[in-house]
Amino acid sequence: MNAVLADILGPLKIPALVFSAGFGALWGSFLNVCIARIPRGISVVRPPSHCLACGTRIKAYDNVPILSYLILRGRCRHCGARFGARHALVEALTAALSTLVFAVFALDPAPVPLGVRVARYVVYFAFAAVLVVLTFIDLDTKRLPDIITLPAVVVFFAGGFATGGASWGARLLGAASGYLAVRIIADGYYYATGREGLGLGDGKLLALMGALLGWQALPPIVFCASCAGVVVSVPVLFMRARRPSAPRAAEAASVPTQSLRRSEVPFAPFLAASALGYLFFHDRVRELIERIILGG
Numbered sequence: 001m002n003a004v005l006a007d008i009l010g011p012l013k014i015p016a017l018v019f020s021a022g023f024g025a026l027w028g029s030f031l032n033v034c035i036a037r038i039p040r041g042i043s044v045v046r047p048p049s050h051c052l053a054c055g056t057r058i059k060a061y062d063n064v065p066i067l068s069y070l071i072l073r074g075r076c077r078h079c080g081a082r083f084g085a086r087h088a089l090v091e092a093l094t095a096a097l098s099t100l101v102f103a104v105f106a107l108d109p110a111p112v113p114l115g116v117r118v119a120r121y122v123v124y125f126a127f128a129a130v131l132v133v134l135t136f137i138d139l140d141t142k143r144l145p146d147i148i149t150l151p152a153v154v155v156f157f158a159g160g161f162a163t164g165g166a167s168w169g170a171r172l173l174g175a176a177s178g179y180l181a182v183r184i185i186a187d188g189y190y191y192a193t194g195r196e197g198l199g200l201g202d203g204k205l206l207a208l209m210g211a212l213l214g215w216q217a218l219p220p221i222v223f224c225a226s227c228a229g230v231v232v233s234v235p236v237l238f239m240r241a242r243r244p245s246a247p248r249a250a251e252a253a254s255v256p257t258q259s260l261r262r263s264e265v266p267f268a269p270f271l272a273a274s275a276l277g278y279l280f281f282h283d284r285v286r287e288l289i290e291r292i293i294l295g296g
Helices: 002-040 067-071 086-106 114-141 146-163 168-193 200-213 215-242 249-253 256-262 268-294
Strands: none
Touching: 002 086, 002 114, 067 086, 086 114, 086 268, 114 146, 114 200, 114 268, 146 168, 146 200, 168 200, 168 215, 200 215, 200 268, 215 268
């Protein structure tokens, strides 16, 4: 059966990858809608896509992912208002993730049944899409909406049964421990300092990841996200502290450490990137961790 499947998929690999990229770009257009509307409590279905400046409904031929942005040079056809480059970025990123998920899981050379290949593509692409939405919402608002994270924990726990990945027990423990670990750290930090540190939204995001990938995935995800967060965030925060935009700039610049200590940094983008890295390269990550622990 797998030999027959390989014979069928062989000549279709390139067209299938192109199709998966286009499919991902189409979903990327919808993800842009989710990123813009969900934090505002607006329906993602109505009203249809329209220019926020002039209110004109965007026609289908002006709503082709990536291409329309390039052809119109990032502007509204009617009023000339500029659209953010992030629209095209999200579409391109989602197209790339769709292609990567398809290449890694649907075209897996291992003897995997066709049904499992399809299930893995659907579940893991949906997982990547949710992480994209949460990443950009966190960058915009520093919040992770419960309307996304809580249902996603249930959906991805159920989806894990179809992928043949982590056991249900490992996934159940991952969902529980992901949230509880952040809750304990966040509450401890709050009671010790009187300020919020990690948001509970990060705990729900880790629960979402653990519900699909299992508890074993959480330590390397948190470790890699923390390292990346420090490397990226510390220079950015120092730059902000030294170049404040408030009227009392001179006074603020004299105490950069205080500004640094009280600055908020969205952690979801680092967690999302680490989770995707684990999804695609978890075998290598596990080997690396074993080598570190065993000293080999």
